[in-house]
Amino acid sequence: xxxxxxxxxxxxxxxxxxxxxxxxxxxxxxxxxxxxxxxxxxxxxxxxxxxxxxxxxxxxxxxxxxxxxxxxxxxxxxxxxxxxxxxxxxxxxxxxxxxxxxxxxxxxxxxxxxxxxxxxxxxxxxxxxxxxxxxxxxxxxxxxxxxxxxxxxxxxxxxxxxxxxxxxxxxxxxxxxxxxxxxxxxxxxxxxxxxxxxxxxxxxxxxxxxxxxxxxxxxxxxxxxxxxxxxxxxxxxxxxxxxxxxxxxxxxxxxxxxxxxxxxxxxxxxxxxxxxxxxxxxxxxxxxxxxxxxxxxxxxxxxxxxxxxxxxxxxxxxxxxxxxxxx
Numbered sequence: 001x002x003x004x005x006x007x008x009x010x011x012x013x014x015x016x017x018x019x020x021x022x023x024x025x026x027x028x029x030x031x032x033x034x035x036x037x038x039x040x041x042x043x044x045x046x047x048x049x050x051x052x053x054x055x056x057x058x059x060x061x062x063x064x065x066x067x068x069x070x071x072x073x074x075x076x077x078x079x080x081x082x083x084x085x086x087x088x089x090x091x092x093x094x095x096x097x098x099x100x101x102x103x104x105x106x107x108x109x110x111x112x113x114x115x116x117x118x119x120x121x122x123x124x125x126x127x128x129x130x131x132x133x134x135x136x137x138x139x140x141x142x143x144x145x146x147x148x149x150x151x152x153x154x155x156x157x158x159x160x161x162x163x164x165x166x167x168x169x170x171x172x173x174x175x176x177x178x179x180x181x182x183x184x185x186x187x188x189x190x191x192x193x194x195x196x197x198x199x200x201x202x203x204x205x206x207x208x209x210x211x212x213x214x215x216x217x218x219x220x221x222x223x224x225x226x227x228x229x230x231x232x233x234x235x236x237x238x239x240x241x242x243x244x245x246x247x248x249x250x251x252x253x254x255x256x257x258x259x260x261x262x263x264x265x266x267x268x269x270x271x272x273x274x275x276x277x278x279x280x281x282x283x284x285x286x287x288x289x290x291x292x293x294x295x296x297x298x299x300x301x302x303x304x305x306x307x308x309x310x311x312x313x314x315x316x317x318x319x320x321x322x323x324x325x326x327x
Contacts, residue, residue, distance in 0.1 A: 001043030017282065023053065024061045048078045063108055066109070078115060115145045116176060119149045122156045151179060161195070177203055181208065181274075205271055211236055211237050212237060216263040219250075265295065266299075270309050273300065
């Protein structure tokens with residue numbers, strides 16, 4: 001699998017990442033092992049997790065698999081901290097919470113360091129400089145090699161990245177930003193993506209297949225074994241089952257028929273090769289689903305198909321978005 005630099009850093013990662021959101025919940029240890037082995041054998045290196053996935057279960061499961069299945073040094077392990085599974089507060093960006101969360105992640109993962117440590121969300125109640133200081137301390141103490149952000153808006157990302165660039169050698173450049181991005185969700189193109197490109201931050205799109213909708217599986221009905229039929233995941237899929245999404249899915253399916261490939265391959269190839277994107281994060285539930293996504297490595301979309309998909313999925317830009325002069 002092709003390797004890419006993560007933002008304006010020396011860290012190289014595979015251009016597809018393996019997500020673990022479903023691990024220890026919908027994906028058991030045997031399936032997770034099959035996914036990790038298939039990913040590694042395909043040349044994949046970037047494995048993404050978080051301290052709240054399955055309430056720590058995803059990290060623990062990944063740590064168990066690292067004991068003998070795949071060499072630790074072959075992988076770029078990324079995890080996140082800051083989200084809190086509690087009804088009273090969703091985000092805690094305090095230095096106290098973040099560093100304690102990182103130590104707990106390292107223990108579950110069974111490793112001395114993570115390659116990439118990311119803030120899971122912006123905390124409006126904690127001074128941003130305190131939150132970012134936790135990232136610098138993590139690198140300074142060897143617990144993290146690189147740092148990044150997730151789910152930050154355009155202005156939040158730009159403010160954080162600029163702060164980190166203000167004192168080179170003291171603060172650590174942000175390497176990554178992880179946000180949802182797909183043919184069904186192009187909101188990051190308005191402000192986040194231009195800011196990331198200008199500041200040298202690599203984008204790691206989550207839900208690259210529109211929460212599974214871009215595979216075409218929901219075109220005529222909701223499969224009984226799909227997320228859309230799952231009690232706890234149906235609300236996650238529902239926003240992408242409207243008429244607007246349906247038009248995009250039909251266009252993807254038409255392109256797939258013309259190329260003799262699958263809608264999944266078309267949608268994933270489109271996103272993987274977007275400007276500013278480093279590596280979409282694949283959130284497969286089973287090993288066969290993951291292998292289907294990994295098959296996209298050999299596919300590059302013709303320019304005319306890429307332009308047609310751009311047009312059918314184009315987001316509506318309003319003043320004062322970055323391309324205001326074209327409105």
